Amino acid sequence: MKWRGFSVARWWSVVLKEFLQLRRDRITFGMIIGLPIVQLALFGFAINTDPKHMPTALVIADHSEFSRSYVAAMKNSEYFDIIGELPSEEAGRAALARGEVQFVLNVPAGFTRDLLRGDKPALLVEADATDPMATGMALSAVAQLGQYVARRDLTGPLATLRGGEPPFEVRVHRLYNPEGNAQFNTVPGLMGVILTMTMVMMTGLAMTRERERGTMENLLATPVRPIEVMTGKIVPYVAIGLIQASIILLAAYFVFQVPFAGSLIAIYLAALLFIAATLTVGITLSSLAQNQLQAMQLTMFYFLPNILLSGFMFPFRGMPQWAQYIGNVLPLTHFNRLIRGILLKGSGWADLWPSIWPLLLFPVVVMGIALRFYRRTLD
């Protein structure tokens, strides 16, 4: 079978060879199992931060002096950036599911009337609490805002309500992670981190190893093509990536009791997509590097921004704009959104699409770069 010179038989021969070699490589095998376990243990605790300016939508069924001043107070707190008003509570929920907003403020119909009657009506703040670090501080600010507004801003016909107990309550709904459990966020995030580390590291060595052992000259002297070597070499690691993903999912479910809101099939599909993207990075670094040491350095160079800027270590919305731009190029960022979306929110494909297409595009671009740098001669 041939397609533009691509021979399936030759490609398969590379796949088989890699499997055989991998089977005999005890150290690599140890790493595959050991790394997820060590990392899961290490990252049991999470780092706390206090992100601000998080996108917030308004659903206001009762426009009044009061709602205006409450919104103004939210803005002043700097935790919330009001990005617009949505027509209904359902629209608010959908925006949360898509990850477009972190918070939705609902002012129910008849709020002012109930306030004047002294019925203690409730404001509802819904939060995407997937990442509790991102929402924690903001949500405690929400409650204080209520007191503040009650004391200062009730004017005109509402002035009589000023002072004393606030005449309304602020209800907070933490969606997706009601207890604000940090591990619910960290553990799925770890999946991408561990996969990034092992996948890039192992394939990063794949080409340089051939070069340093002198077997590259032999490969180059045969009719095998660059694309066959590169894609053939990463196939076994797809299997390894799925094994690692399974280890982490088992730990997530049984040890950390992370809820599985979405389907297991969706989780594995997302993992597969991410593994493919990451492996192409590894094989590309490998074809750029002159030797194994360089390959390891490039791996670290790739690994650091992934850890820091993907929303794993720090809440994505807490990062400065330039860092968010970089973060959006990294596959780990999109995988983090995917896996949290599926596991904690049970999001559907339509909601996840903004994170899926970058993961599809990424390996194609990267593989193109790799093939450009694959030297077909020893020059």
Added chain:
Amino acid sequence: MNADAGELAIDVRGLHKHFGDKHVVNDVSLQVRRGEIFGFLGPNGSGKTTSIRMMCGLLTPDAGSGTCMGYDIVRQADEIKRHVGYMTQKFSYWEDLTIRENLDFVARIYEMPERRALVDRTLEELGLASRAEQLTGSLSGGWKQRLALAACLLHQPKLLLLDEPTAGVDPTARRDFWEELHTLAARGISVLVSTHYMDEAERCHKLAYIAYGRLLAQGTAAEVIARQNLSTWTIEGDDLMALSQRLRGQPGVDQTVAFGAALHVSGRDGAQLETTLRDAVAGSSLRLAPADTSLEDVFIYMMGRSADNFGAQS
């Protein structure tokens, strides 16, 4: 274009290669006939490997052109890879695969029909069957060399490029190996083999000698020897080192080389050399005798002259 066209298996002209500012291969032209065993000789670092790599499309020449089995070495590298068997100087099969797995991989890469039977047959023919399941990394030099030969014969090439195949291999294995090469040549397979063993040079149909990147001689052993026009004498006896020192620079003496118990003295002016030597041994117990100039004498002579001419500049 056609692999069956022409009677030259290798025909390259004016090959040059630089690495940085080092001129590693300098104007090398080689013609190897079909069915010929062609020895490619030269000291370490003289450019043998680089030349061979250019012939099989692994390096692009800076200048020059040529064909291997009728395929252009620059533009038809893919065809050359399919029709030429190349054995690298450094063992380059996978040490964490068994002999059989290595051969199986190579057979798959070349998309050989009836792969299993072919691998079995090759194992049998090259006497590898008994170790087929052994990891390659644990084999001795001789076995590795046999595996490498088997692997580069697997796709049934009509031309073999062997880069120092016998380096680090014991004498018995070397002898077997050369027997195998002659069997192959008898079947019509052309072989270019690089080596720095002089005794192997004499087992080749033709040879070429390269030093400092330049081809110094090419032809049959007899032609190469005759062209240098050297007369050689051997001297046996005591204290040959002192004698060697004394003879150097005397009229007619171009070279003195110690070979075990005998001193070889060579020069281009046969008459002058004889006079000088007869004077030198007169009245001593040293035994002087005329000898045939050997390939080794000639190579050492050429090497010395090229060192004088080009050695300093590279």
